[in-house]
Amino acid sequence: MVQVRKISELEGAILSEIEHRGQQTAFQVRKAFADSFSLEWKGSAGAIYPAVRRLEKDGLLQASAAQGGRATRHLSLTAVGRQALRDWACDPVLATSIGVDPFRLRAGIWAILTPEDRKGLFLELEAAIEANVGALEDYLGKTDPVERVRIEMAMTVQKARLEKLRTFGD
Amino acid sequence: MVQVRKISELEGAILSEIEHRGQQTAFQVRKAFADSFSLEWKGSAGAIYPAVRRLEKDGLLQASAAQGGRATRHLSLTAVGRQALRDWACDPVLATSIGVDPFRLRAGIWAILTPEDRKGLFLELEAAIEANVGALEDYLGKTDPVERVRIEMAMTVQKARLEKLRTFGD
DNA sequence: TTACTCATGTAACAAGTTACATGATTTA
DNA sequence: TAAATCATGTAACTTGTTACATGAGTAA
Numbered sequence: 291m292v293q294v295r296k297i298s299e300l301e302g303a304i305l306s307e308i309e310h311r312g313q314q315t316a317f318q319v320r321k322a323f324a325d326s327f328s329l330e331w332k333g334s335a336g337a338i339y340p341a342v343r344r345l346e347k348d349g350l351l352q353a354s355a356a357q358g359g360r361a362t363r364h365l366s367l368t369a370v371g372r373q374a375l376r377d378w379a380c381d382p383v384l385a386t387s388i389g390v391d392p393f394r395l396r397a398g399i400w401a402i403l404t405p406e407d408r409k410g411l412f413l414e415l416e417a418a419i420e421a422n423v424g425a426l427e428d429y430l431g432k433t434d435p436v437e438r439v440r441i442e443m444a445m446t447v448q449k450a451r452l453e454k455l456r457t458f459g460d
Numbered sequence: 461m462v463q464v465r466k467i468s469e470l471e472g473a474i475l476s477e478i479e480h481r482g483q484q485t486a487f488q489v490r491k492a493f494a495d496s497f498s499l500e501w502k503g504s505a506g507a508i509y510p511a512v513r514r515l516e517k518d519g520l521l522q523a524s525a526a527q528g529g530r531a532t533r534h535l536s537l538t539a540v541g542r543q544a545l546r547d548w549a550c551d552p553v554l555a556t557s558i559g560v561d562p563f564r565l566r567a568g569i570w571a572i573l574t575p576e577d578r579k580g581l582f583l584e585l586e587a588a589i590e591a592n593v594g595a596l597e598d599y600l601g602k603t604d605p606v607e608r609v610r611i612e613m614a615m616t617v618q619k620a621r622l623e624k625l626r627t628f629g630d
Numbered sequence: 631t632t633a634c635t636c637a638t639g640t641a642a643c644a645a646g647t648t649a650c651a652t653g654a655t656t657t658a
Numbered sequence: 659t660a661a662a663t664c665a666t667g668t669a670a671c672t673t674g675t676t677a678c679a680t681g682a683g684t685a686a
Contacts, residue, residue, distance in 0.1 A: 298673080299560060306569050317637045330560045337674050339639060360682050361638055379569040380581050382588040386621070390469060390500045390560045394613040398606040399476050399549040411550050418552040436568040443564040443624060450620040451556070454613060468645080487665050507646050509667060530654050531666055 294374040295348060300331060301341055302378040305350065305367060309375055310436040313354075313364045316342045350374050393451055400458070412455050419448050419455075464544040465518060470501060471511055472548040475520065475537060479545055480606040483524075483534045486512045520544050563621050570628070582625050589618050589625075 297305070307322055308314045314322075316338050323333030331337065342365065345351040350371035354364040367375065378384070388394070400408055426445050430438060467475070477492050478484045484492075486508050493503030501507065512535065515521040520541035523533040537545065548554070558564070570578055596615050600608060 299562065299565060300674080303565055306565075310568060310572060315637070316639095320637095330558065330565070332675065334675050335637095335639070336641090336676075340673080360636075362636075362682095363638085375569065379566040380584075382581075382584040385563055385566050386585060386588040386592060386618070387562050388500065388614050388617065389562045391613070391617065392469065392557050392559045393555055394610055394617070395469060395473055395476075395500075396549040396555050397613050398480060398610045399545065401606050401609045402480060403550075411552075414550075414552045415556060418556040422556060436571050439571045439628075440564055440568045443561070443567045444558050446620045446624050447558065447561065447564070447617060448556070450616045454616050458609075470646080485665070486667095490665095502647065504647055505665095505667070506648075506669090510645080530664075532654095532664080533666085 294350075294370055294377060297345075297350070297374055297378050298341075300337060301345060302375065303331070304338070304341055304345065305371060305375040306379070308351070308365050309367050309372065310434075313366050315362055315364060317362075319365075345371070397454075408458075412458070416452060416455055419452050423448050464520075464540055464547055467515075467520070467544055467548050468511075470507060471515060472545065473501070474508070474511055474515065475541060475545040476549070478521070478535050479537050479542065480604075483536050485532055485534060487532075489535075515541070567624075578628075582628070586622060586625055589622050593618050 303323070304319055307319050311318075311322075319342075320333040320335060320338045323331050323338075326333075342351060346353060346365075349368055351365050352368050352371075354366075400411065403411065423445055426441050426448070430441050430445075433441065473493070474489055477489050481488075481492075489512075490503040490505060490508045493501050493508070496503075512521060516523060516535075519538055521535050522538050522541075523535050525533075570581065573581065593615055596611050596618070600611050603611065
């Protein structure tokens with residue numbers, strides 16, 4: 291059992307991305323985050339490049355040398371990196387914690403709105419969620435099994451939210 | 461319509477806490493975060509005090525003068541603060557975004573585990589979730605309506621996760 | 631040749647964490 | 659009176675965001 295340093299959520303997401311899509315450049319990882327439906331991270335260059343450098347320095351990522359004029363560096367996980375990814379993904383406490391849920395964080399305040407205000411708000415929220423679920427459904431057809439699981443999970447959460455809105459206060 | 465500056469998730473949570481519990485000290489807000497079930501924020505002094513100072517500076521919070529020897533400052537929302545809280549809590553796009561969901565972030569990787577590894581992991585995850593749901597249920601009895609809504613929402617998410625684990629890959 | 635995309639990176643800034651410092655009040 | 663709790667705050671560090679700089683290859 292190798293002792294591997296604990297990695298952050300963003301670092302875990304970067305390792306996931308590289309592992310499941312195979313060799314990727316930092317730029318491609320960046321794009322994947324920027325294009326993803328979740329607003330978790332913006333895929334800022336100022337976050338990705340330093341994180342990749344950290345992961346390389348700690349021996350979790352390795353890079354092919356840049357070939358030709360273009361500075362492209364293809365990244366892949368080392369054995370240690372794969373172990374770190376596994377430890378991160380399979381930690382039951384981390385995996386089951388609630389995280390930063392914007393919906394949940396706001397739901398308390400909705401309880402002290404006037405019934406009319408709440409009603410109006412809930413219509414808007416339902417519309418926003420349904421639009422999001424629709425977009426996720428469209429996306430589901432054009433993606434791979436790994437991404438698919440994540441999309442399905444997002445849909446499950448959104449549907450649970452809808453259900454909660456419809457039974458609010460019961 | 462007053463134009464109020466956009467507030468962060470932590471600032472929104474601080475305003476929520478003070479508004480729904482009535483006048484609170486920064487210390488009490490800190491404790492509430494530290495004691496809360498979610499691992500969203502640690503309630504670090506180094507986060508709360510600067511955030512409260514920002515909110516005061518921008519006129520969203522007001523403080524009673526410290527009376528007696530103890531430096532206690534009771535905080536409450538100004539009219540502008542209440543408007544900002546409302547804007548934050550009732551923004552449909554922000555409220556319905558997925559946020560940083562540690563479960564969802566890891567679920568993709570679970571798809572590329574061997575079936576036996578996945579089976580073992582899922583047993584651990586189910587146990588962790590059930591323990592958490594049990595703790596939330598216990599807590600539900602001893603809390604106020606606003607907190608209750610948040611706890612129920614957490615339980616809904618956890619139950620959706622359980623369901624997902626049981627139907628993984630179908 | 632102009633514009634777009636691929637690709638990497640940095641600087642200034644914002645915001646959170648840990649760990650520490652300080653002091654008043656309350657309780658055992 | 660010693661320990662715990664209430665209460666505020668800062669310093670060093672980590673990490674993420676925005677905005678910018680740089681340059682190579684590709685398509686109009």
